[in-house]
Amino acid sequence: AQSVTQLGSHVSVSEGALVLLRCNYSSSVPPxxxxxxxxxxxxxxxxxxxxxxxxLVKGINGFEAExxxxxxxxxxxxxxxxxxxxAEYFCAVSDTGRRALTFGSGTRLQVQP
Amino acid sequence: xxxxxxxxxxxxxxxGKYVELRCDPISGHTALYWYRQSxxxxxxxxxxxxxTGAADDSGLPNDxxxxxxxxxxxxxxxxxxxxRGDSAVYLCASRSTRSNTGELFFGEGSRxxxx
Numbered sequence: 001a002q003s004v005t006q007l008g009s010h011v012s013v014s015e016g017a018l019v020l021l022r023c024n025y026s027s028s029v030p031p032x033x034x035x036x037x038x039x040x041x042x043x044x045x046x047x048x049x050x051x052x053x054x055x056l057v058k059g060i061n062g063f064e065a066e067x068x069x070x071x072x073x074x075x076x077x078x079x080x081x082x083x084x085x086x087a088e089y090f091c092a093v094s095d096t097g098r099r100a101l102t103f104g105s106g107t108r109l110q111v112q113p
Numbered sequence: 114x115x116x117x118x119x120x121x122x123x124x125x126x127x128x129g130k131y132v133e134l135r136c137d138p139i140s141g142h143t144a145l146y147w148y149r150q151s152x153x154x155x156x157x158x159x160x161x162x163x164x165t166g167a168a169d170d171s172g173l174p175n176d177x178x179x180x181x182x183x184x185x186x187x188x189x190x191x192x193x194x195x196x197r198g199d200s201a202v203y204l205c206a207s208r209s210t211r212s213n214t215g216e217l218f219f220g221e222g223s224r225x226x227x228x
Contacts, residue, residue: 009153032214032215034215034216036219041221042221043117043204043219043220043221043222044156044204044206044217044219045219046216046217046218049214049216051214090155090156094214094215099144099161099163099168099169099208099215100146100158100161100169100217101156101158101215101217102158103148103155103156103157104155105153105154105155106153106154106155
């Protein structure tokens with residue numbers, strides 16, 4: 001079965017600083033990978049997805065992620081954090097067997113003024 | 114509709130009661146998913162429908178949980194004899210089968226509290 005591991009349940013950065021949220025995956029086949037964001041009391045919103053077309057994926061709100069097969073990683077970055085980026089971020093991998101997504105446990109991003 | 118709609122947004126019930134949670138997917142999406150999200154955790158897969166049939170119900174925790182999608186659109190998640198441990202946010206998602214990348218579109222969830 002496929003799985004993802006998100007290192008760091010909480011990350012705190014200063015406004016304007018680099019954001020780096022880590023995700024490592026486990027998969028026996030080439031995966032599809034996703035980052036979702038969840039704001040308080042809301043559903044999950046897709047930030048970006050990797051579907052093997054390009055290893056560097058750009059998403060909404062200035063976020064991007066790089067697929068590194070050798071490291072089985074799909075880390076999420078943003079050059080300059082904004083207060084509005086404070087939310088919970090989830091990495092997910094497609095499970096082709098069940099056609100569903102398997103999610104990591106999430107990373108809560110805090111942005112300090 | 115424009116997005117995935119879930120009702121109720123909040124449900125408070127007593128231990129032992131029966132609960133139904135409803136999901137109305139994006140129009141035309143034939144794939145529908147239920148996930149459960151406990152506090153501080155990522156969403157956990159429960160069940161997946163392709164059309165009217167449950168293609169994969171391996172995530173349902175026990176036989177108190179059941180879901181239906183009789184006409185291939187709206188789905189209802191049913192929980193019998195609720196327990197305090199069932200308290201969570203239940204998320205519904207849908208996907209177009211024209212999408213081969215597995216992207217899911219989520220509703221805002223139904224928060225269930227069992228007292």
